Amino acid sequence: MTSSNHILTLENLNPNIIAMEYAVRGPLVIRAMAIEKELNKGIKKSFNNVIKANIGDAHAMGQKPISFIRQVLACVSDPSLINSVNYPSDVKQRAELLLSYCGGHSIGAYSHSNGIEIIRKHIAEYITHRDNGIPSDPQHILLSAGASESIRNILKLFIDKDGRNRKKGVMIPIPQYPLYSASIVEFGLGLVGYYLDESNNWALNIDELEHAYKESLNQFNTRVLCVINPGNPTGQVLSKDNVEEIIKFAYKYKLFLLADEVYQDNIYEENRKFHSFKSVMKSMGEPYSQMELCSFHSCSKGYMGECGLRGGYVEVINVEQEVFNHLQKMTSAKLCSTILGQCAMDCVVKPPQPGEPSYEQWLQEKTAVLNSLQERARTIYNAYNSMDGIECNPVHGAMYAFPRIKMPQKAIDKAKVK
């Protein structure tokens, strides 16, 4: 059968899928994997191994899992371990609690599409505590396969054109995490980039937001503002004042806020603090406190780095009830996210407490990971800035450094000639 005999061809394939790009797993990674295979086959090169830094994949880089999480997962997977293995009592109690909320006491049963009830309750308690008592409603928390799935679910809500046949525009930072650009193109939404302010530690500059927003209106009905804080791939942690400014900007132009806060535990500077969009928005009072906001979190980053378990959630705040009902209906067609990923999320939002048997080990493991990440953040900052022609902002948070490479004038001149 020749190409022309195929039913599905490049000529009639979903054009958005053709158009979408996904750099994180693009040509660079494919080439890296090919090189790795060559090395494994014994082909000699001037180096012995490939370090893939294309994605925040902590365990692949040697980070060790948190024992409490893994012991709970082992117990819910094989409940006979609850009585037979020498695990701490809080591990066993957690496993029993989680199983008591599973259909047939089994992680093999589907959960409610929103996620297991007790886990949503624990997430709401975690958020309330994080935000100094600002309440969180378990009914407005939806668990998902990593934060990625939640982000995509929320973006899908905006697929629609206005009376002038304009797509809805979604504002995302440049540099960005390519999940956003890939999903926006796949869904046929309008990609509106705004530049982060490199000279101001990658803060969001309101003039730049205004500029990007206004220019986008020629093409799009821009309705969504995505902010990644702490920044991926830029490593900044937004100040409370900056978050306030952003919220006022979103209010002024009626933009729906998406806060990608999956690095909320990854802060490496003493004088920087994570301020959730929800806590700042709520503390600003009306009308800001009533704004629509979705905040995303994950068990893939932080100190646990459990990417492969695919645990994550979105908190949906101030969204019209009927819209929320449709969101729930849509996600329910995928039945539910992985129960083991949900259980991991539970351990993240409700870790062992002081006095509980697992607490000391948990704290030690968590601290070791965060100290190591902090040390690496400083090392990479110093290394980059010690190199000729390379400058880099300090890495205040997240897991990335984004250096500036100054091209020598001679190279620029030569490129121009060519």
Added chain:
Amino acid sequence: MTSSNHILTLENLNPNIIAMEYAVRGPLVIRAMAIEKELNKGIKKSFNNVIKANIGDAHAMGQKPISFIRQVLACVSDPSLINSVNYPSDVKQRAELLLSYCGGHSIGAYSHSNGIEIIRKHIAEYITHRDNGIPSDPQHILLSAGASESIRNILKLFIDKDGRNRKKGVMIPIPQYPLYSASIVEFGLGLVGYYLDESNNWALNIDELEHAYKESLNQFNTRVLCVINPGNPTGQVLSKDNVEEIIKFAYKYKLFLLADEVYQDNIYEENRKFHSFKSVMKSMGEPYSQMELCSFHSCSKGYMGECGLRGGYVEVINVEQEVFNHLQKMTSAKLCSTILGQCAMDCVVKPPQPGEPSYEQWLQEKTAVLNSLQERARTIYNAYNSMDGIECNPVHGAMYAFPRIKMPQKAIDKAKVK
């Protein structure tokens, strides 16, 4: 903030999400859950508990998990168990093998977006063995969060309109599993229903397929034929002759075949056998053997019933390489499916073999589940057919019975008057 102040409203919400329906988790289930909560609160009713039969959720209905699967999951979750717990040696070896293919030897690392290499290899071996030696290529197998995610990924490829502004039409059975209708509407594809032949044990009647196809062309550019075999929710197992006829029909009209074969292990009649679309198509020789086909499988059904683990895959057969590359790119934006779901899938496609330490227990557990499902299939068939005004086909496979209710003439007359 009143409704009109919301940014996202029913007026500008993605209209496909508004239009989609998902009966499995629709009003009936919501009411059932409300009744269940009332019972739990002690409110008296004429019954004591609610049995939710809206979805094939085996463990929730009391089915026990297969020990081999759960022991492997426990070991990969907490590798210290490999040396400390009294598990059979094949469990420990499997866990070690799987971990050796994980980044950093951890299930917390992302895998290749297609899935872990060794698991794709095991799946290909399973398919080859199932299909009496017809080869399967691990490069064309993509793991996913249950079969649902794979089905949705493949359907997305067809989102596009033709020169006459017609959506691509997707033919699905009536009665169907509502994932299909929900996803087709969400993706803005054309829903083309064909009626299964109730009087012939829910077989696919080619005249009916012809009729549905031809009628659909007024509205859609129909390019896809979905077949669910064994049938959900109708419980039939298609004969080899019927599968051949369907393949010839698809060839005649250039339809891309989707074979939902997640119940391939659930056959309850001695004289019925599962014939995969791939094996029949390949055995028919050219031109049929070159047709495009996607076949789906899952760890949610069969004898294991591990719905909550979200393991599944698609085998993509004879699809144009460039189209396949775009499919891989698209799925890579979601990074990877749950590693523990992938590991469960590995245990399903490569169970313990005779002579291995876990074999006897595995066989006993598997046989017990399948015998119980077979017994229930017969019981429900007999029960329905013993009731006045209800008829039901025998349940040859899958997990469902779909009865016909004959309305009494008096009721029909009264309804007409009203």
